[in-house]
Amino acid sequence: MILSGRSVTAVLGPTNTGKTHFAIERMVAHGSGIIGLPLRLLAREVYTRVVERVGAHNVALVTGEEKISPANARFSVCTVEAMPRETKAAFVAIDEIQLAGDLERGHIFTDRLLHLRGREETLLLGSATMKPILLQLLPGITIVERPRLSQLFYAGQKKITRLPHRSAIVAFSADEVYAIAELIRRQRGGAAVVLGALSPRTRNAQVGLYQEGDVDYLVATDAIGMGLNLDVDHVAFAQDRKFDGYQFRNLNPGELGQIAGRAGRHVKDGTFGVTGRVEPFDEELVERLETHQFDALKVLQWRTSQFDFSSVTALQRSLDVAPRIEGLARALPATDQQALEYLSRYPEVIDVTDRPERVEKLWEACALPDYRRITPAQHADLIQSLYFDLVRRGTVNEDFLAEQVRRADRTDGEIDTLSARIAQIRTWTYVSNRPGWLADPTHWQEKTREIEDRLSDALHERLTKRFVDRRTSVLMKRLRENAMLEAEISVNGDVFVEGHAMGQLSGFRFTPISGAEGSDAKAVQAAAYKALALEFEARAARLHAAGNGDFAIGSDGYVRWLGDPVARLSGTDHILHPRVILLADEQLSGNARDHVAARVERFVNHHISTVLKPLDDLSRAEDLQGLAKGLAFQLVENLGVLFRRDVADDVKSLDQDGRASMRRYGVRFGAYHIFMPALLKPAPAELITLLWALKNDGLDKPGYGDLIPVLAAGRTSVVTTESFERSFYKLAGFRFLGKRAVRIDILERLADLIRPLLQWKPGSTARPEGAYDGRRFTATTAMLSILGATPDDMEEILKGLGYRADSVTAEEAAAYLASLGGAAASTEQSAEPAADPEADADAGDATSDAAAVAEAAAPAPAETTDAVAATEEASEPKPVLLWRPGGRGDNQRGAGNQRSGGDRRPGGAGPRRAEGEGKPEGRRDDRRRDGARKDGPEGGRGKFAGKGERQDRGDRKDRGPRPDREGGRPQGGQRFEAKPPRKDKPVDPDSPFAKLAALKDQLKK
Structure with a gap:
């Protein structure tokens, strides 16, 4: 039965219009009220805000995994799934009603906005895309459209490492989120991560890390698009495709606008853009995002609320009923319906489910969320075990429950291991909060919550350790506080700021320690430079007063002062006057920089003129x-x-x-x-x-x-x-x-x-x-x-x-x-x-x-x-x-x-050297052809250079014997015949010649 829209007000508009704040104000103005929110995380945030207004004893928190129920609570903050089907509360509000079009959860939002009403006032909060369908389904509804408090501008495409501070980078898979966060940690100091798979406590801790300024970047899935109030100045899309539970698809403009709208806060404008491998948005899409003009929702997802529990088959038939109202579409099978389909194939389940109350109990068991993201068959097996306990024993076997809880109660392991344990313990937290499922629900609620909190804290610690440089986060906070940072420099130039090793100072250049580099030098360098400002000025004064003996020019072209490079030389048109390039960070500026440059240049000129004085x-x-x-x-x-x-x-x-x-x-x-x-x-x-x-x-x-x-x-x-x-x-x-x-x-x-x-x-x-x-x-x-x-x-x-x-x-x-x-x-x-x-x-x-x-x-x-x-x-x-x-x-x-x-x-000492008068190398003296007298290679013999000399200029290394033109003296490569020694003259046995001849004879033998 479709109710009319009388006494129903829809507050519609883009993000940052103050809709949720308006709903809280209207709720606390009534004597009682219920507000439904799309996420457990958002429900926790709103619960905290309401408690601040009316006190904890007046506020209940009800989600699938958590229940805080003071005895006389007047207000209830719930997830939409945990909202009751009927209420006597004076006020009812449902947030993010555009999710009624979601293929997976939309039928729940549709059911609540059609049937749940407050006695005095009902508010529906959501996107302006819901206006036509609400007017169609709820005649007489009052539509209030609220403008955005700030403007949204497109900033184009930027590399991840060049994104501005206070940016949120959006991706749609855990692997991609972790990869981006790791890159930002290396390049920019650290990032907080927000995933739908994280426990609310872990997500809150990560959001707090970002909100408190320990990190300037947040890497998240589209979970941040659901009303989380964050101080985000820029939203960058690292992906524009997601898996919606059935297929991979591109995000539509409305979904992009919901996420991009997180940029800007109150009256502060925000920007959005793309990064990574995402192509820049076209002009039409940019205009729609900036002006918040999106296609209206034409249909809402719907599933009957009139279940037939006479049998499993009858229940399945009732779930397959199609809507009879225009504007509603039958929802695809959700997790609970898929589990029912699997269990209906098990004969032992059908045998046990022999009466309506057991069919209803089976359907109640099928509502167990699949936190572990396992296969439908495995999830159905777990539901079967719980269902058999409920119908045969009346409650879940606590020995089985204790064993499952014990397995999850470990805080060792890395991120994936802890995430899996949290998913497992959330399952048992849900079980402990189901009415009538446990003999001692209070014990197990406390037990599972304690374990979940401990695992969440461990996961937060692992995430922070992996994706946040703690040294950087501390220094960033001190910088924002404009505090005076304490720096210490060791004898070998190691720099410590606030007790953290920052890098090394050599001359006037600071080198951060490994892992602290970044495209804009990050907080580590900023903190170090702020702390080193006085040291730079003191060093500049000492260098300006230093003597030439404190400087040296190395074979690598660097000018060193007391062993540290302070400048390098570069060639100019005048080889004896090289250009001096100062090696100093930007923090050495003004007169101090001018004095250093002048002193180094003066030394270089003096050194060259002294060493090359001749x-x-x-x-x-x-x-x-x-x-x-x-x-x-x-x-x-x-x-x-x-x-x-x-x-x-x-x-x-x-x-x-x-x-x-x-x-x-x-x-x-x-x-x-x-x-x-x-x-x-x-x-x-x-x-x-x-x-x-x-x-x-x-x-x-x-x-x-x-x-x-x-x-x-x-x-x-x-x-x-x-x-x-x-x-x-x-x-x-x-x-x-x-x-x-x-x-x-x-x-x-x-x-x-x-x-x-x-x-x-x-x-x-x-x-x-x-x-x-x-x-x-x-x-x-x-x-x-x-x-x-x-x-x-x-x-x-x-x-x-x-x-x-x-x-x-x-x-x-x-x-x-x-x-x-x-x-x-x-x-x-x-x-x-x-x-x-x-x-x-x-x-x-x-x-x-x-x-x-x-x-x-x-x-x-x-x-x-x-x-x-x-x-x-x-x-x-x-x-x-x-x-x-x-x-x-x-x-x-x-x-x-x-x-x-x-x-x-x-x-x-020695003979006089020649002042040669020949032609330069390679030049031919034509006078040689005329027989002119010349200074030749024979040491000035003064002979005429004729044909024979030109033959001597041949390229062959060795020449055979030829007749001597001048007679008496061997020429060129002529072979000689030694004259035999006179037989009548004895050879001196002590002469080197005789010893050489004897050695040769000995070797021949």
Whole structure:
């Protein structure tokens, strides 16, 4: 029977219109009243508010799982399902009546709004979408529409980590809610979670966590759309599809509006938007949500309230009755009806259910909610067990109940385990609150409630531990209170705020501890910075007053103050003036920041001008004129090193006065380079390579930062890496020569060793060690020693300098040297080589020289100490390489050129160096075709360069024998036949030659 709408008032409107508050005010104005709410959680909230108005002794709370019933209670706060079918109360209110259209619970709301009335006043509260259907079903009803107190605006799409504070993120599955909450904890400090599956106590505790400001984010299902009063400024939809109990579907605009309307409070405007993988809302939907224009409900879910308990079959038929009123639709089978369907298939149930009161008891048992979310068959089995106890024993078996309760009474485990136990204990809480089901209901009500509360508290603690950073929540509250935070900084820079470890302060940068990072630095950084404000200012003052000794520039380009990085250098167009970028957080600001920046920049300029003073002095030289000034400019532009071949013409044209003026500034004219020896020291070398790397983005390339200190460590040569630019080695004072890079000054010492070997003429003086025929030389141990190289490395180095090698066997070389030694024996006696590896060896004893040549062909002493073993390993003796100046390269005007005007080695020792006059490398001298006299690789012999020389510029390493054009002197790669020793002249058994021959004979045996 459909009642009229007389004395019924419907208060309709969007969220935040004060409908629930209005209903409470109207209820307490009457002598008695009942208010029905959609959620147990909301019922608890309203109960608390009513108690505050009229006192706990006047208010009852009745839900399916909880009952508080004072003896003389005048007001009752219920869930809609727990509302009585009839009442004598003066006032009745039903909240969220739009749920009458819900497929799962809608028939209950429909029944209450159609049949339950107050004696004096009845209020129906809900969305404006109910207006047409209410006018149709309840003629004479009074409709009151209330406008929203604040406006709602669409904020578009944002990443979860960029959502504003006081946001609620909405999803529709527990897994999604937990995943979002975990992300927010890592990025923003923490979030509270609200799920329909949580117990009311747990949900209240989580809401309290949010409301009290311990966290700024709430992750929830659509449970927050049902009247929960929250201080939410923004609602973000992380999902727009849900499972409604039957299928996955998109939320309709009315459902979206109900949830989005939680944003904003009273007169404070709110915003809504989307996040995660949800596509932005289209313009039409946004307009409808902002203006609260939704499609009206056309039908309400309905199920008969006239049950036929004559039999189970009759009961099922009555449940299938269709409504006869337009605007109502028969509801889909709910949980209780599904359980009845299962139980009706069990013969033992049908046998027991043999009279109407037992059919009614069966239907009462089927109303047990499925809190555990198990399958309908499993749920039906539990109902069967309870029903059999009720019909056979009169009450539920308390031993069975005690065992089930005992299993749930454990607080160990994680979130899912505790949630399952809470669902189980809620089942028994419901059972204990059913009238007549238990022999001692009060005991079990208290017992189950106590266990549920304990489990709820444990679940809240687990949720908070997992999804909330307690340190952050405490600091956030202190920040909002604008309290002065206490900070402590340890000796190694560890920062503690209010006793919590926050991170580390290095220089003027604060690094939060792991897990405290976030897109906007979160509360941890905010609290730390607030506490560190005074420390930043104090450090700025100390740095501004610090001496230059407190600063340092590292090979990584960072400027450090007392070991902490405070700035980094960046390249500019002027290599000697890098840009200084301050490494400081925003909290270092104003004058303090300006003072720090100025002091660091002043140190950098002072450091560069001090360490590179020779270069700075040369750039400012005012007494240099003409070519000298031009060379000085090039030298400064190249940071103190020029390849001599690149400026050969300028050097050739430079007079002695110009050279002298440049030498006064520390410039040295070497055989291969024009350079400043003072810049080859470790400190300037490291700074120069760093400045080059900054200008050329070298520090961004792998390995450069590690190579800079290696090159600056004073080593004479290093193994090269092809991935590094050759100019990088040059600026560090090294010459890139194949597999090794050799320091420039060491190459000049090498030129000092080679020069006398190429200037020596057979028969003129005692032959130095390594000299061969006046045109070629062999590598000596002195050369290997100063280079720190092996024979193989030496070969690469000499080739890189432009020398070419001819190859002869050790026996042929020894025989040839023996022939030279015979001619000189009458004037020079056998002598031991000089102890100084850089001194010229006395070549009077030819056999001694032959042994030296053989030694140079063998592995260097650093490679092996067992000469016999090395000989046994080699199938053939290694050939002797005879080096001669090539057709192109530095040696044309280097070690082999003895024109006047060269610099001497430091200290005045050694032969004069050349001031080569040849063309730059790669340039061809056309005068050679005309037979013009030139300074060639033979050390200034002054011969005419003809066809034979052009043939010498070939690319082959070894050349076969050819006739000697000049006669008498072996040329190129010609093979020699040693003269046999005179049979009538005894061989000195103590000579190195005799010892070598004896060793070879022994090895052959």
